[in-house]
Amino acid sequence: MLQAEIKSLLKEDISILIKVPNSAKHYLCDCGEASLLTVKEVQSVSAVFISHTHIDHFSNFDGIFRHQIGSGEKIVICGPKNIHQQIEARLKSYTWNLIDENAIVYEIREIVSREEINVYKIHPPHWNLELIKTQNFLFENEYVNVDFAILDHKTDSIAYLFKEKDSVTFNENASEFKKGKWISELKTAFENNDSDKEIQIEETVYRASAFFHLLTRNTGYKLGVIMDHAVCEDNYEKIKTVFKGADLVYIETFYKDEDQEFAKINYHSFASASGKVMNECEVKEAIPIHFSRRYVESDQLEIETAFYKAFQGN
Incomplete structure (x- = not known):
């Protein structure tokens, strides 16, 4: 069964590690600050899934990369439109005169639409992007395949569903x-x-x-990660299509119900709205995550209470 661990503390930027049974390779969802993420865990990551590139979801990419360089491995990065250009810009901002071209390879998969995934390759020392192909699926190996929904957060925000093979x-x-x-x-x-x-x-x-x-x-275990998204019917229809009946979903619940006006302005969700859509998806278990840094532990408890009340249909 797939296992997920939140690697960031309450006031830190979000990052979730997904571990695959009987495999030494793991997956990372978003690159937030993540002080609980160890170097060994970073080095075990074979694929990174970026929801969007707002700073709180992408700021620690360099830290992740720092512990992967020199592995000689191919690492897959999945993300929204233009993710390839943003990765390229980050990598080219450093000096690489001492790095061999075989030190690492990134395969970047840019999600243009549900049916169009552009696949790029990039490696040191020059980090020049090469478009390899365009395909109609995101990610699949012997352990999982990964489905997704493109949500509105005033920019594309990708929600991912990891489906363990039957x-x-x-x-x-x-x-x-x-x-x-x-x-x-x-x-x-x-x-x-x-x-x-x-x-x-x-x-x-x-x-x-x-x-x-x-x-x-x-039947394989289904584990979802839904990051930042606006409270709107279009987003909810996409969520229901992909995440219906999932075993476990982590879902962004940025604001308390009393702060839902901020949620509307900032294209985020709030406690009862996230709980309600999880109820409508009939998922077996749902966990609220990614709270505003304005909140303290007592606020988190209030968010969780409202979330689970809506999730349980009360």
């Missing part, structure tokens, strides 16, 4: 045969819906479908 388990207690490579072959046939696949077990060949009843498909 898994198939074998009920060995219900089988009379010895374990062997046939089980993995059976799982592959099941995942490919290949009923006629021939499976050899102890010198006898069977149709794969004869043993499908021994398998169970486990």
Whole structure:
């Protein structure tokens, strides 16, 4: 199951680390101050997901990069329109005369629209952008695929949904045969819906479908991160489309209900509004995050109380 940890304290800029079970590679959502984020964790990050490039979500990019340079790894960065130019500008602001061209590679994926993702490559020492291709999906590997919604925050703000790949388990207690490579072959046939696949077990060949009843498909865990967004119906329709039925969602809840006029002016959300849309999405668990720095711990408690009251439909 995917696990998320908030790495920033109450008055710090937001950053969330997402850990993948059985993998040494993690994902980072936004690059806020994040004093709880360790160097070791930064070095384990294989992909960074930027919601938008307001300073409180992007200010620590240089600090993250500082601990990745020299790894020789390819790091993926996903973000809104023009993210490639902003990354390039940050990297070119330093002197790189002592850095080898193989020290690191960034693959930047610019979200132009739901169907258009521009993929760029950039590496030292000159950090010149190269457009590689345009694709219609954002991110997928053997562990997860990542869906997204483009929300309005008076600029594009990307909300991300991390969907763990479905898994198939074998009920060995219900089988009379010895374990062997046939089980993995059976799982592959099941995942490919290949009923006629021939499976050899102890010198006898069977149709794969004869043993499908021994398998169970486990739906992958869905974890969402929704950062800054205006309280408006268009945003909420997009959120409902992508995050409906998610297992866990962290959602921006910048203001208290009594300060919702500030939320309107600044294109942010407030406590009960965020709770209500999570209720309408029928997510299993929702957690309010990213509070205004004007607030202290007692204000955070007030926000959480109003949020959960709305989330529970009270």
